[in-house]
Amino acid sequence: MSFLQMPCSQLAVRQQDSLQAIVNKHVQDPALRELNSSQTSTERGVQRWEQAHLVSALDVVNEYQRSRRARLSRRLGDFGPSWQRSYKKDPRTRMCELLKSWLRANAACHSLPEEEVRSMCGLCRDILNHPQLFPARNPQSFMKSMADVYDHLQWQLQEVLEKDRSCAELAQRVLSMSRNLITDTITYLLVGPSDLKDTDGLPSMEVVKLWQSLPNEGHPMPHRKDEALQRLMSKAWQSNVGMIIAALLQSPWCVRLFAGADAESSTRLLALEGAPVFQTSTLQNLLQEAQRHFDAGNFKASGLVGALREQGQLERAKWIQAVIITSDLTYLLGEVLVQFHRISDGLGDFGMIRVSTWLHPVLDALVEKVQSLRGVLESLNQSLDAAYVLARARNQKVQKPAPSKKMCFRAREAIQRALLAGKGSHADQLLQLADELRARSAPERLPHLAKGLGDATLSLSDVLDSAEFRRHVGESFPELPHLGDSLGVRSAEEVPAKAHWLQDAPRAVEAPTLLRLENGPAPAKDYSDDRDHSCTPTRASEARSGRSEEGSWSCCSGSRTSDPSDLKFEVYRLQAEVRHDRRGLELRPGQLLVFEKNSTSQVKCRVPLPSGMDRIHLTSDTILEMSFTAEELRTGQVKQKDYIFEFASPAEADIFCEEIWNQGVR
Incomplete structure (x- = not known):
């Protein structure tokens, strides 16, 4: 049934035709475009809402319908038709019901698609272009109601744009699209150029299904094995083609890309069982071995179709090249891009912009x-299509062994989705998402974003320091450290100017564990290198002198020891980027004391300085990696130790590094 039914008057016809055209232009959902003639209640119908402007717009539409019904009742009394019958086929009512349906469905949504809000804004705006069709005879008219709804939708759109798709969401979409591309590519590489007809018995060619059929040896996900599928594919996996594809499926980056959290648990399980670790050279060795067999004319166990055997040297080279590129892509996605996604997921756009100097070259490579x-693959597909699909269609003789019709169909479907579907293909979609991610993580966005964060920090600091805050929270509220000092933010004007690190950050270092809001990590400072320490003593000395004179700074324990050369710190020890425990560090002349966990009094080990310190590396403003040879006081044994410590503030980390430097550690 059409959105608007045939009316009774000429004006209604014009209203109907105009509204129908506007709806067709802006609304894509068939459920909205094909509304039935029933009219819903003028009550809100939403128990709890998340979007204030949408629920306000819903109230506006309901109020318009209630006032319209009241006017009709006053005009006609008990002699006129009921409100439902009078307005059942009215174009205004239909439009109101469309808006109410959408507003009720989205008012409680946590996140709104920008495109949908834009569409509804455009719908209301186009209606406002036709005031002659809906003459106003009362204060709460149809056009005024549409104008009010349009205002609320515009405000809602502004809020949606402020929460525009984050880098984390884009990175997740890149990973999702890449899974589609990789799984269809592997499907094509397995069934397109091979005669492995056992694959016809597989219900699905997705990577997660192929895992179930892999042989026991080297299986990456033992708990997912399916014995029936393993028996079905046992001969296929023994061919050259099968072994090469199996190596792709067993690689840790493929498992991480497709298994997610389950990949980590599977890795731990395999380690506990003493299973052999996957060797990165496995695929390369298999390709070299297969190439030797092909060069020797030994194709019996190759698994290749006839067109890729004796006379198919060029096509074989394309297949091997495609396997290598697929392996490279899987590594970039499953080993590298997933780490960027973790950063953006935890720290949002700000975090992704901070590592953009590493992200963008990776996207270029991708x-x-x-x-x-x-x-x-397009070139290889043309050759195989001509040899088998077109030849069969023309009743020509095909080179044997040949793929089955089902294999040809699956190969065609896979490469169509992956590459040949134009702008709708996985490859094109992935390239578009990579461009969007590059734009969203552009360093040019950092000054504006950082200034907003800096302004928010300063405003919060002012509020927490104010007498008004104290009046509302009461005298029992604890004294708080000065927020601006703890974050290192002094003025809003400073924040944008400190984005210079984006142009200077090295690409070879690891992404920093902790990202601060102030100005991003400067290039990682390694105090084992003279060049990186040139400006540090000055900064540390200024920080120490400034804080100690004011009395507002103290090294974690709250005070300096009586000996000015002794320094005590309370730090967090990090494991896998997570705070594991808290402990004390104490610097004395000629030695560093590391205390037991959760202790600032019981010493665990003693490090002679400078001889015991092997390496010290400041990876961010507060995180320090140390490698040293220490004597354990409980056992008297001398052991090599590696620690990652997080200091309470950048000033403390700088002071610690300066004192280490002053004691001869280079």
Whole structure:
């Protein structure tokens, strides 16, 4: 049934036609475009809401319908038709019901798609272009109601844009699209150029299904094995093609890309069982071995179709090249991009912008690999199509062994989705998402974003320091450290100027564990290198002198020891980027004391300085990696120790490093 039914008057016809055209232009949901003639209640119908502007717009529409019904009742009394019958086929009512349906469905949503809000804004705005169709005879008219709804939708759109798709969401979409591309590429590489007809018995060619059929040896996910599928595919996995594809599926980055959290638990389980670790050279060795067999003309166990055997040297080279590119892509996605996603997921756009100098080259490499894969597979697909699909259609003789019709169908479907579907293909979508992620993580966005964070920090600091805050929370509220000092933010004007690190950050170092709001990590400072320490003593000395004179700073324990050369710190020990425990550090002349966990009095080990310190590396403003040779006081044994400590503030970390430097550690 059409959105608007045929009316009774000429004005209604014009209203109907105009509204129908506007709806067709802006509304894509069939459920909204094909509303039935029933009219809903003028009550809100939403128990709890998340979007204030949408629920306000819903109230506006309901109020318009209630006032319209009241006017009709006053005008006609008991002699006129009921409100439901009078307005059942009215274009205004239909439009109100469309808006109410959408507003009720989205008012309680935590996140709104920008496109949908834009569409509804456009819908209301286009209606406002036709005031002659809906003449106003009362204060709460249809056009005024639409104008009010439009205002609320515009405000809602502004809020949606402020929460625009974050880098974390884009990175997640890149990973999701890449899974589609990789799984269809592996499907094509397995069934397109092979005669492994056992694959016809597999219900699905997805990576997660292929895992179930892999042989026991080297299986990456033992708890997912399916014995029936393993028996079905046992011969296929023994061929050259099968072993190479199996190596792709067993690689840790493939498992991490497709298994997510389950990959980590599987890795731990395999380690406990003493299973052999996957060797990165496995795939390369298999390809070299297969190439030797092919060069020797030994194709019996190759698994290749006839067109890729004796006379198919060029096509074989394309297949091997496609396997290598697929392996490279899987590594970039499952080993590298997932780590960027973790950063953006934890720290949002700010975190992703902070590591953009590492992210953008990775995206460049990803784009290059996708384009290379497309060129190689399209060429290989043309050759195989001509040899088997077109030849069969023309009743020509095909080279044996040949793939089954089901294999040809699956190969065609896979490469169509992956590469050949134009702008709807996985490859094109992935390239587009990579461009969007690059734009969202552009360093140019950092000054504006950082200034907003700095302004918020300063405003919060002012509030917490104010007498008004104390009046509301009461005298029992504890004294708080000065927030601006703890974050290192002094003025809002300073924040944008401190984004220079983005142009200077090295690409070779690891992404920092902790990202601060002040100005991003400067290039990682390694105090084992003279060049990186040139400006540190000055900064540390200034920080120490300034704080100690004011009396507002103290090294974790709250005070300096009586000996000015002794320094005590309370730090967190990090494991896997997570705070594991808290302990004390004490610097004395010629030695460093490391205390037991959760203790600032019981010493665990003693490090002679400078001879015992092997390496010290400040990876961010507060996180320090140390490697040293220490004497354990309980056992008297001398052991090599590696620690990652997080200091309470950048000033404390600098003071610690300066004192280490002053004691001869280089």
